Amino acid sequence: MFTGIVSGAYPITRTVIQDGLLTFAIDLPAELMDGVEVGASIAIDGVCLTVTRFTTSTVEFDVMQQTLNVTSLANLKVGDMVNVERSHRAGMEIGGHIVSGHVDGTAEVVSVEQPTNNYVITMQMPETWMKYVFPKGFLALNGVSLTVADIDKKNRTITVYLIPETLRRTTFGSKKSGDRINFEVDRQTQVIVDTIVDFLGNLAQHKQLSGDEIQKIQNQLLLPKE
Structure with missing residues (x-):
């Protein structure tokens, strides 16, 4: 889990492109390396990634094809700067909002x-x-x-x-x-919206409301006002 309050932007120092896999490394300052271990989760430009290797000042990640398809990470190259956030720890302030790192x-x-x-x-x-x-x-x-x-x-x-x-x-x-x-x-907004849409869909399916009435309600509730 993350909070959307990034620690800073840091450079990509190495990339290796293979079929369906991108491996890259980032240099991080000592305060962000504290407690890093293989398997730890770190958000890179909002994408939750797992640390696969690390040194005293570098972390490395493997990115699978599905993630490359959905996110901007496929375009990363050496020298690019990326936003970095360590995962949230119990007791820490949530300064932004709850973020999963599962980019849409x-x-x-x-x-x-x-x-x-x-x-x-x-x-x-x-x-x-x-x-x-x-x-x-x-x-x-x-x-x-x-x-x-x-x-x-x-x-x-x-x-x-x-x-x-x-x-x-x-x-x-x-x-x-x-x-x-x-x-x-x-995610909370997504759950609320999907619940409303499903509920209205069930009403329409059981002919408790007409299709036009359902559409009108959806427009009133879900569409941003001009």
Whole structure:
């Protein structure tokens, strides 16, 4: 389990590409190496990965094809910076929100704006996942717990605002249009939405409500307001 409060951004130092498998290594500072062991879970750009090998200053991971298909990790190369978060420990503060590290997919950056004292990123989401995203709701983006500021349901875009501390600790300051961002929707929100949809579907199946009535209720409850 993670909280979406990343410790920092650190460089990829080695990659090995094999058929259906990517192995890569990251250099980490001493404070993040404390307690690392084979089998430990660490979030890399929001993806929960298992430590397979380590030294006093380096951790190594193996990434299978399924994860490469769903996330942005397939594009990693030596020198790239990635967001890193160690797994949450009992008793520690949850500064963001509960994040599993099981990434749902990638969103594409469509614009980066820098008005005075602000940093604004807008990205396009896959249509099937938009129903789980709401204004003021949580979303993990490259492992960072962020609040959704605006939603454009017609264009399937979401907008987030980043404070200077987030830019300092993460890789968001280097993002540009066309880049892919790993996202994970809030699981509690997903459960609520799916439960409502299933419940309404059962009502329709038993003809307690018409299809038009079901659609109207879904639109009122689940679609972001303009």
